[in-house]
Amino acid sequence: VVARQKESRRPGERAGLTTEAVLATARRLIHEHGPDGLSMRRIAAELGVLPNTLYSHVADKQALLDALVDQLLGEVRVPPGRGWRARAIGLLQATRATLLSEPTLAMLYVQRAGRGPNAIRLAQQGLQISAEAFRVMIAFTVGFVAFELGRSSAGRSAAPLPPLPPELNLEGPAQPPGDAEFNLGLEWLMDGVATRVQD
Amino acid sequence: VVARQKESRRPGERAGLTTEAVLATARRLIHEHGPDGLSMRRIAAELGVLPNTLYSHVADKQALLDALVDQLLGEVRVPPGRGWRARAIGLLQATRATLLSEPTLAMLYVQRAGRGPNAIRLAQQGLQISAEAFRVMIAFTVGFVAFELGRSSAGRSAAPLPPLPPELNLEGPAQPPGDAEFNLGLEWLMDGVATRVQD
DNA sequence: ACCTGAACACCGTTCAAGT
DNA sequence: ACCTGAACACCGTTCAAGT
Numbered sequence: 001v002v003a004r005q006k007e008s009r010r011p012g013e014r015a016g017l018t019t020e021a022v023l024a025t026a027r028r029l030i031h032e033h034g035p036d037g038l039s040m041r042r043i044a045a046e047l048g049v050l051p052n053t054l055y056s057h058v059a060d061k062q063a064l065l066d067a068l069v070d071q072l073l074g075e076v077r078v079p080p081g082r083g084w085r086a087r088a089i090g091l092l093q094a095t096r097a098t099l100l101s102e103p104t105l106a107m108l109y110v111q112r113a114g115r116g117p118n119a120i121r122l123a124q125q126g127l128q129i130s131a132e133a134f135r136v137m138i139a140f141t142v143g144f145v146a147f148e149l150g151r152s153s154a155g156r157s158a159a160p161l162p163p164l165p166p167e168l169n170l171e172g173p174a175q176p177p178g179d180a181e182f183n184l185g186l187e188w189l190m191d192g193v194a195t196r197v198q199d
Numbered sequence: 200v201v202a203r204q205k206e207s208r209r210p211g212e213r214a215g216l217t218t219e220a221v222l223a224t225a226r227r228l229i230h231e232h233g234p235d236g237l238s239m240r241r242i243a244a245e246l247g248v249l250p251n252t253l254y255s256h257v258a259d260k261q262a263l264l265d266a267l268v269d270q271l272l273g274e275v276r277v278p279p280g281r282g283w284r285a286r287a288i289g290l291l292q293a294t295r296a297t298l299l300s301e302p303t304l305a306m307l308y309v310q311r312a313g314r315g316p317n318a319i320r321l322a323q324q325g326l327q328i329s330a331e332a333f334r335v336m337i338a339f340t341v342g343f344v345a346f347e348l349g350r351s352s353a354g355r356s357a358a359p360l361p362p363l364p365p366e367l368n369l370e371g372p373a374q375p376p377g378d379a380e381f382n383l384g385l386e387w388l389m390d391g392v393a394t395r396v397q398d
Numbered sequence: 399a400c401c402t403g404a405a406c407a408c409c410g411t412t413c414a415a416g417t
Numbered sequence: 418a419c420c421t422g423a424a425c426a427c428c429g430t431t432c433a434a435g436t
Contacts, residue, residue: 143342150312
């Protein structure tokens with residue numbers, strides 16, 4: 001991370017910026033201040049640089065966001081599994097956990113469907129099952145996460161999830177609304193897949 | 200829709216604006232020009248009114264978007280069904296079709312998880328099954344739609360889906376990538392639910 | 399209550415110029 | 418190639434004032 005200095009440089013001088021530094025600062029801002037806290041101008045200010053300087057390292061804002069999303073996807077750690085069912089479940093649980101760790105980026109992933117290399121790598125990791133079955137499971141996982149995040153109004157304001165106001169939850173306890181129900185849905189899905197396909 | 204007139208009114212005069220007209224214009228703009236084509240200022244201009252006038256009819260932009268999303272959800276027509284399975288499938292297919300008809304709004308729905316009255320009505324329509332089972336199915340549906348839209352880069356540019364450039368589709372034909380696979384996933388899910396629950 | 403007028407505090411991006 | 422400087426064409430929202 002480059003030191004944040006005020007107005008020392010004149011037209012020809014370099015600031016020593018790298019694409020990695022730009023991504024790192026963007027990620028920190030998005031983590032600390034949510035989606036509205038991230039702007040090109042703010043990243044630049046944080047790096048002690050004029051706004052347009054960023055365009056020497058990044059095509060535009062959308063490209064930067066795509067890069068951040070793919071970076072996040074690259075952090076999905078799939079636990080070693082015994083059997084296709086355990087492996088698939090582990091992969092999807094890990095995906096959900098990673099997405100929940102960075103809610104704002106997760107919403108961007110949902111929006112953009114992940115075309116980056118890590119998204120593709122992730123998609124191919126499940127190919128012990130049929131491609132269709134895996135896509136169905138990924139759709140479920142992503143949809144579930146979207147509902148979790150939307151309900152707690154994350155993706156709007158800051159990072160660590162606001163205390164979540166008492167809503168019209170007619171049944172469940174005050175939990176994250178998630179873990180148990182997610183795993184239940186996953187089991188159902190696997191059961192359904194198993195009735196049609198043989199390992 | 201109010202006639203688009205230029206600069207006729209002076210400080211005291213009314214323009215005859217209604218909240219419905221604001222919503223209708225917003226929806227038209229979002230349909231024709233995508234998410235980037237919708238701004239408060241542009242809605243106002245389209246209605247022949249100054250930007251701040253909208254705040255007499257709508258709390259802020261986010262509230263307007265929420266209203267539009269719930270309006271869309273209100274358009275889900277669930278076909279009459281025989282049996283819980285056919286009914287659930289019909290409901291989810293109808294939901295997907297409605298979302299696909301308005302891609303930009305659909306992405307907003309995914310982002311905000313639908314707290315409006317129509318979202319709640321929709322959620323309760325499936326309660327012949329358990330609430331968990333229905334939420335799992337809705338998560339799948341929404342996640343699936345998100346992937347469909349993200350992959351064709353809808354939600355970015357204009358409305359009726361650009362001709363979709365040749366991507367790395369390793370298998371499927373050039374179809375919408377959707378109908379068949381969606382229905383397949385739905386069947387799997389229902390099968391999985393059926394193994395654990397009895398009607 | 400509904401609107402104009404004017405302003406505030408921002409945006410993303412481009413173009414020209416320096417070294 | 419990487420940066421400053423200056424600008425363009427926008428944003429959402431607020432506050433005061435008219436009728």
